[in-house]
Amino acid sequence: MKVMGIYLFKELKQFVPEDRLSTNETILENHSKDESFHPACRPDIVVFPKNTDEIVKIVRFANQNEIPIVPFGIGSGLEGQVIPLKGGISIDFQLMNKIIEINPHDLLVRVEPGVTRKQLNKELGKYGLFFSVDPGADASLGGMAATNASGTTAVRYGTMKENVRNLKVVLADGKVIDTGGKAKKSSSGYHLTELFVGSEGTLGVFTELTLQVFGISETIMAARAVFPSVRQACEAAVSLLRIGVPIARVELVDDRSMKQINIATGSNYKEQVTLFLEFHGSKVSVENDVHITKEMFLGYGCQQFEFESDSNGRLRLWDARHNLFYAYLHSNPGKKMMNTDVCVPLSKLGDAIEKSRDFIEQSGLTGTVVGHIGDGNFHAGLILDPKNPIDMERANWVNEQIVDFALIQGGTCTGEHGVGLGKMKYQRREHGEGLEIMKNIKKVLDPKGILNPGKIFS
Incomplete structure (x- = not known):
């Protein structure tokens, strides 16, 4: 010791x-x-x-x-x-894992920070409710709030920032505050909840969260749509949003990743650019939405459109998407993945993903591009050996090119993973003088710099 x-x-x-x-x-x-x-x-x-x-x-x-x-x-x-x-x-926080209150009438729950997403949804299911934010991993809700997690359902239900009503926070000097309340909206004062969500442990320690939840839809249907190119898939997805189809999830998986899914799961999906989709609503509304989507997608060159309405089929589909990160790692033992993300305006999404794919090819690294393209957020995953300086140099170059393009388009260096260590160097460029405001807030709330030092700000 x-x-x-x-x-x-x-x-x-x-x-x-x-x-x-x-x-x-x-x-x-x-x-x-x-x-x-x-x-x-x-x-x-x-x-x-x-x-x-x-x-x-x-x-x-x-x-x-x-x-x-x-x-x-x-x-x-x-x-x-x-x-x-x-x-x-x-x-x-693993011992602070209690679901304190489920309030089905207000569609709210109160939880301790160590409660995980799946743990909460298992309990909410007894009330016909669910918590919508789904980053893939069975993350703790405190951690999800700290990084402003989002994931596959954000296109319809929003990120953590839209679904946290209140946080109980212990500040650096030991004071305890509540950042919000139970009401859905407020015009009273500064919005402290949104300040603390995404603060990555640098402003306070969360000890309780009040979260918005939703009713489970009468009908849930998943679908796969296969396209000849990334651009056609992106244009099809954006057009769907433009006409107001209330899609619950729309995920892009590139051709290399579809191949990796087949290797990992034994499935036989077409190894082409694919959109994974999910529709929520009444039986009639979902059937209508699926019909409209299929007809629209055909106009963008969709080569295959298949849907899954039973729960096992939907589970297999989304498990394949969520476990893609691990599928790549299992196929590359001893390696790590640099899993970077950016978010761009929808009109620039096709360009950004195509360029990202080109950057990966130029680097010579094995990589993937997947994305929550309904909100302009996508990920590039690069397989590397962190101890190999050539791998790291190539991966950092790809990351910088992707972020550079996103910022030029008015996007952000991270849509959901957070700043942490990897995205600190882009903060000045993205926020300009606004970064000084953030630093001043940090100094006021944590003058001695004890809360997660070395994160967000170098």
């Missing part, structure tokens, strides 16, 4: 029982990384609190002694947000 770990163990056991403090090497290692390619860095100690009062005491102690604090959900992030660059205390 290192000196700092011994010291923190001795001090923190005043606030948290010893059996919920750990300096075990394996546990420290597990809290040193996420699923990104960024180098690991261990905390000095991991704490497993059970309530807000314990977190208040931990944070006050850390602030008084200028010790870094990094909140940790389940470590499924892709930009290194949970990596404790300066050591210190990693706060793990």
Whole structure:
């Protein structure tokens, strides 16, 4: 046990029982990384609190002694947000995993930050409800709020920012605030909830979330549409949105990724550019939406349109999409994936994805392009060896080209993964003088810089 770990163990056991403090090497290692390619860095100690009062005491102690604090959900992030660059205390929320209240009349739930997306939806299903934000991984809801996660359903239901009503937050000095309320909208003062959602643990520690939920539709139908090119697929998807079809999900998967899905799952999908779609509504409305979509897509060169209405068929389809990241990794043992994302205006989507594919080809790396194209957000995944400087140089070049094009078009360097470590260098270019406002907010709320130091701002 290192000196700092011994010291923190001795001090923190005043606030948290010893059996919920750990300096075990394996546990420290597990809290040193996420699923990104960024180098690991261990905390000095991991704490497993059970309530807000314990977190208040931990944070006050850390602030008084200028010790870094990094909140940790389940470590499924892709930009290194949970990596404790300066050591210190990693706060793990796995024991704060209670669903506090389900309010079906107001379509609201209150949860602790360690509750996972699937855990919540399993319970909500008993009430005919669901929580819409679906980033693929079974992430913790606190982590999803911290990074403003979105995913496949954002085109219809919005991101975390649109679905968080209130956060209970422990500030750096130990004060506890509520950022919002239960009402759907408010014109009262600054919107603190939106400030804290996406703050990546740099402004406060979340201990409770109030979330908006939705009723499960009478009919849910999934479909696959195969196109000869990325551009035709993008134009078809954007046209669908333009005429107002209330699509619940529309995902683009490139031809190489369709091949990878077939290898990983034993399926026999056409290995061409494909749109995965899902429709929610009444039986009549869904049937009408599917008919309109099919007819419109034929005008954009759609070569195959097949749908799945039973739950098993839909599950297979979306599992294939969500597990694509892992399918690539399993086919490339010992490698990592640089999984970058940007978001562009819909009119620039086809250009951006085609250029991204070209950049990957020029780099010589194996890669994929997939996207939540209904909202202009897409991902480029690059297989690499983080210890190989040539791989890293090529991957960073691709990332920079993709981000550069997105920013030129008025887009953003990240649509959902967050800034973390990988996107810090683009903040000045994207936000200009607005970045100074962000830094000033950080200084006011965390003057000693203990909250997840080294993230968002270099």
